[in-house]
Amino acid sequence: SQQGEEDPQALSIQEGENATMNCSYKTSINNLQWYRQNSGRGLVHLILIRSNEREKHSGRLRVTLDTSKKSSSLLITASRAADTASYFCATEGGGSNYKLTFGKGTLLTVNP
Amino acid sequence: DADVTQTPRNRITKTGKRIMLECSQTKGHDRMYWYRQDPGLGLQLIYYSFDVKDINKGEISDGYSVSRQAQAKFSLSLESAIPNQTALYFCATSGGQGSGYTFGSGTRLTVV
Numbered sequence: 243s244q245q246g247e248e249d250p251q252a253l254s255i256q257e258g259e260n261a262t263m264n265c266s267y268k269t270s271i272n273n274l275q276w277y278r279q280n281s282g283r284g285l286v287h288l289i290l291i292r293s294n295e296r297e298k299h300s301g302r303l304r305v306t307l308d309t310s311k312k313s314s315s316l317l318i319t320a321s322r323a324a325d326t327a328s329y330f331c332a333t334e335g336g337g338s339n340y341k342l343t344f345g346k347g348t349l350l351t352v353n354p
Numbered sequence: 355d356a357d358v359t360q361t362p363r364n365r366i367t368k369t370g371k372r373i374m375l376e377c378s379q380t381k382g383h384d385r386m387y388w389y390r391q392d393p394g395l396g397l398q399l400i401y402y403s404f405d406v407k408d409i410n411k412g413e414i415s416d417g418y419s420v421s422r423q424a425q426a427k428f429s430l431s432l433e434s435a436i437p438n439q440t441a442l443y444f445c446a447t448s449g450g451q452g453s454g455y456t457f458g459s460g461t462r463l464t465v466v
Contacts, residue, residue: 272451272452273452275454282442282460282462283460284458284460285444287455287456290453292452330396330397332397340385340450341387342399342455344396344398346394346396
């Protein structure tokens with residue numbers, strides 16, 4: 243069963259524009275993570291935000307977390323063609339529930 | 355060398371055959387995971403291991419088994435492969451709760 247659901251499923255933008263992807267989840271979490279996957283390759287960890295954090299930055303990435311709404315967003319600023327990939331959110335539960343549960347992903351296409 | 359190495363990269367096998375996918379990591383982490391990815395379904399957890407003596411079933415363990423031969427090695431077996439096990443398989447490792455996962459490049463398995 244999927245814990246996270248990304249929205250939109252696909253997003254197409256022009257180079258230089260910002261890209262925003264959203265993630266909703268169902269149960270309480272310890273942290274939420276975003277991963278990137280280039281076509282058919284392994285996932286790469288981008289950023290992790292803990293449940294007691296509201297916003298985090300890493301380079302051109304900005305992640306927000308609203309635990310009251312059980313939602314997160316990933317913003318990629320000044321996008322580049324090389325940002326074309328699938329982006330997944332994943333949640334890690336609290337207590338002994340250490341497993342990472344992934345959403346279905348957003349396919350981002352950045353057109354040159 | 356990659357932090358997480360999966361072999362083989364691609365494999366075609368026949369229905370009913372037993373097949374083993376291997377994973378090794380150089381991160382020195384105790385925690386290792388096997389995920390399956392199908393188009394449009396994100397990643398689903400098959401098995402996970404928090405140390406050499408600890409093996410746990412994930413969401414979709416039926417038809418699969420695992421072996422944790424050492425801290426660095428975690429193999430996945432399909433006892434009797436069937437066509438609906440055709441998928442992309444990923445191994446991952448993590449340093450603990452609140453740590454990002456490091457993924458291998460994946461094994462593309464086709465069962466005919």
